Amino acid sequence: MAKVTSQDVAKLAGVSQSAVSRVFTPGASVSKEMADKVRQAADELGYRPNILARSLITGNSRIIGVVVSYLNNQFYPEILEILSAELRKRGYHPLMFMASENDDMDEVMSEILDYQVDGVVLLSVNMSSALAERCRAASIPVVLFNRYLEKDRFHAVTTNNYEGGSKVAELFIAAGHQRIGYIAGWEETSTQRDREKGFVDTLKKAGIELFDRQVGNYNYEETIQATRTMFTSQEYPDAVFFANDHMAFAALGVLEKELGLKVPEDVSVVGFDDVPLASWPVFNLTTVRQPAKSMVAETIRLLFDVDSNASQPIHIEIDGPLMIRNSAKVPQGYTS
Amino acid sequence: MAKVTSQDVAKLAGVSQSAVSRVFTPGASVSKEMADKVRQAADELGYRPNILARSLITGNSRIIGVVVSYLNNQFYPEILEILSAELRKRGYHPLMFMASENDDMDEVMSEILDYQVDGVVLLSVNMSSALAERCRAASIPVVLFNRYLEKDRFHAVTTNNYEGGSKVAELFIAAGHQRIGYIAGWEETSTQRDREKGFVDTLKKAGIELFDRQVGNYNYEETIQATRTMFTSQEYPDAVFFANDHMAFAALGVLEKELGLKVPEDVSVVGFDDVPLASWPVFNLTTVRQPAKSMVAETIRLLFDVDSNASQPIHIEIDGPLMIRNSAKVPQGYTS
DNA sequence: CTGAAAGCGCTAACAT
DNA sequence: ATGTTAGCGCTTTCAG
Numbered sequence: 172m173a174k175v176t177s178q179d180v181a182k183l184a185g186v187s188q189s190a191v192s193r194v195f196t197p198g199a200s201v202s203k204e205m206a207d208k209v210r211q212a213a214d215e216l217g218y219r220p221n222i223l224a225r226s227l228i229t230g231n232s233r234i235i236g237v238v239v240s241y242l243n244n245q246f247y248p249e250i251l252e253i254l255s256a257e258l259r260k261r262g263y264h265p266l267m268f269m270a271s272e273n274d275d276m277d278e279v280m281s282e283i284l285d286y287q288v289d290g291v292v293l294l295s296v297n298m299s300s301a302l303a304e305r306c307r308a309a310s311i312p313v314v315l316f317n318r319y320l321e322k323d324r325f326h327a328v329t330t331n332n333y334e335g336g337s338k339v340a341e342l343f344i345a346a347g348h349q350r351i352g353y354i355a356g357w358e359e360t361s362t363q364r365d366r367e368k369g370f371v372d373t374l375k376k377a378g379i380e381l382f383d384r385q386v387g388n389y390n391y392e393e394t395i396q397a398t399r400t401m402f403t404s405q406e407y408p409d410a411v412f413f414a415n416d417h418m419a420f421a422a423l424g425v426l427e428k429e430l431g432l433k434v435p436e437d438v439s440v441v442g443f444d445d446v447p448l449a450s451w452p453v454f455n456l457t458t459v460r461q462p463a464k465s466m467v468a469e470t471i472r473l474l475f476d477v478d479s480n481a482s483q484p485i486h487i488e489i490d491g492p493l494m495i496r497n498s499a500k501v502p503q504g505y506t507s
Numbered sequence: 508m509a510k511v512t513s514q515d516v517a518k519l520a521g522v523s524q525s526a527v528s529r530v531f532t533p534g535a536s537v538s539k540e541m542a543d544k545v546r547q548a549a550d551e552l553g554y555r556p557n558i559l560a561r562s563l564i565t566g567n568s569r570i571i572g573v574v575v576s577y578l579n580n581q582f583y584p585e586i587l588e589i590l591s592a593e594l595r596k597r598g599y600h601p602l603m604f605m606a607s608e609n610d611d612m613d614e615v616m617s618e619i620l621d622y623q624v625d626g627v628v629l630l631s632v633n634m635s636s637a638l639a640e641r642c643r644a645a646s647i648p649v650v651l652f653n654r655y656l657e658k659d660r661f662h663a664v665t666t667n668n669y670e671g672g673s674k675v676a677e678l679f680i681a682a683g684h685q686r687i688g689y690i691a692g693w694e695e696t697s698t699q700r701d702r703e704k705g706f707v708d709t710l711k712k713a714g715i716e717l718f719d720r721q722v723g724n725y726n727y728e729e730t731i732q733a734t735r736t737m738f739t740s741q742e743y744p745d746a747v748f749f750a751n752d753h754m755a756f757a758a759l760g761v762l763e764k765e766l767g768l769k770v771p772e773d774v775s776v777v778g779f780d781d782v783p784l785a786s787w788p789v790f791n792l793t794t795v796r797q798p799a800k801s802m803v804a805e806t807i808r809l810l811f812d813v814d815s816n817a818s819q820p821i822h823i824e825i826d827g828p829l830m831i832r833n834s835a836k837v838p839q840g841y842t843s
Numbered sequence: 844c845t846g847a848a849a850g851c852g853c854t855a856a857c858a859t
Numbered sequence: 860a861t862g863t864t865a866g867c868g869c870t871t872t873c874a875g
């Protein structure tokens with residue numbers, strides 16, 4: 172009834188406790204007989220090694236700290252789901268830390284380190300350089316997911332956001348849009364900055380200036396406001412790029428239900444992320460896809476397959492295709 | 508640079524190692540001087556107790572295993588968010604286990620137990636009685652969230668689903684609907700069964716039989732099909748209750764965009780959960796609210812404040828109010 | 844290949 | 860109130 176330890180198994184199998192340990196340690200040298208004997212005893216008692224005790228010696232907790240800010244934006248649950256599954260395949264599991272923006276990241280990081288995690292993934296969370304140091308000191312690999320800090324020493328995985336923004340601009344240009352608006356995400360984030368820059372740069376090359384710009388802060392309520400502001404003046408845009416899908420969804424409600432505009436006839440709407448919702452018939456949102464699976468795969472690689480001490484921080488940028496649906500006018504014969 | 512232990516702190520502070528331990532153990536007897544001296548040394552070195560080592564002795568890992576199946580349905584991320592935050596307040600953190608339906612729950616549970624978790628929360632996941640035993644043997648509290656197993660020995664927290672279904676029926680009846688349909692969730696779940704029973708029973712009392720019933724299995728694609736089937740015949744319902752919001756959203760796309768029906772003029776649609784999406788203007792879904800915060804609060808209570816050995820399994824049922832929006836006809840002067 | 848012994852970092856009696 | 864001591868359950872030398 173109480174917890175069964177390797178000691179118990181050893182006794183039952185009539186071997187030493189260290190023999191039991193070896194049987195459960197991949198790559199230790201044990202005879203087949205021994206292995207069989209021990210395994211049988213273990214099964215009988217329902218023995219499984221205590222990961223926590225093991226971690227004390229090996230230094231591997233098989234825990235990965237995952238810091239998440241919001242789960243409202245469907246992109247994060249999606250990533251969380253893939254990440255968890257992928258970690259599990261490798262015998263690891265994510266320990267979750269919800270950290271809102273006003274949370275002290277220093278404190279959060281301390282809590283994480285208390286668990287002796289083998290790695291940290293920051294899902295759309297920013298972090299200071301001071302914290303970078305602490306992690307490197309503990310030689311714990313850290314991967315920024317969907318964020319990128321210029322001067323800092325973290326690995327990072329992002330979509331090629333600049334390129335993505337650029338693709339949206341090209342679509343608008345090809346469709347002949349003239350009054351082009353942009354709804355910005357949270358200004359502190361690299362995703363926001365890169366997407367906007369790619370977008371605006373490409374418009375400029377075609378001689379087009381942004382017609383209007385508002386800030387939605389990646390946030391539902393603020394986006395509602397921003398959209399109202401943008402579409403409340405006499406002349407409003409005929410095409411708007413939203414820095415993520417979440418904001419585009421919010422706006423779609425305002426545009427169609429509140430202001431009675433037709434999408435894409437009156438205004439083209441494009442988002443970024445391609446969360447599952449985007450392909451739902453109600454939205455059918457044209458958007459730049461963030462390739463979740465590849466992004467997670469790269470994250471895992473940075474976590475496990477890169478010697479953190481030796482190498483420079485690596486920034487992986489993955490190309491995201493434009494998913495053409497029907498929230499934006501499609502130019503004749505347009506592809507990619 | 509290496510990990511700093513209580514030993515290091517002891518040396519620096521010129522005290523015994525156990526003194527350091529006491530300072531970091533709430534409720535141990537230490538003089539103020541001692542505490543100050545140790546705290547200072549600890550801060551200087553950046554010392555924090557190793558939770559895992561501590562767990563070996565105390566038997567508390569401060570880890571709660573959380574099993575999740577899908578994160579598609581927005582209800583789960585929402586719960587996860589609240590649960591994580593609430594656990595964190597108490598110094599606990601959720602270790603995530605994604606388990607799809609075809610995953611072997613036995614294996615998943617083993618993995619969880621390997622981490623010596625202090626409790627388990629099953630988010631909309633079913634579990635066998637055999638597993639119940641293993642947990643009780645290890646005296647680990649288990650809480651089923653949004654599920655309820657008749658004969659089993661788990662604590663459970665649910666909304667009063669029967670009552671919820673009943674409220675929807677009352678709304679439809681009061682609105683004068685005659686051809687009433689139901690789209691069922693996954694038949695193996697208590698939520699599906701209870702919601703349907705409450706709904707159907709109440710209709711019956713008013714002398715109304717279900718006009719049509721299809722199965723959406725709580726799943727987007729199947730619901731699309733189920734909805735098409737239901738609305739493809741000559742005569743179709745003028746009101747449909749979907750066993751959860753997720754399915755209602757899927758159907759809304761089919762109804763409005765594909766079949767050109769007007770909601771609620773042609774057909775009233777009601778869901779269950781009241782996920783954040785439900786109140787978005789695009790959906791504006793009338794639905795039964797699952798009071799996420801109270802449900803989590805009760806979960807926490809069952810996890811920590813109930814002596815698991817002593818007591819019988821407790822099933823907490825929380826009332827969920829009907830949120831009247833405009834996807835369903837509202838009878839004159841209707842409230843609650 | 845196997846067993847004995849040491850010890851990971853910590854808490855909890857047990858003395859003093 | 861503090862230090863000494865004995866483990867928690869495990870891995871890993873080290874002998875043999």
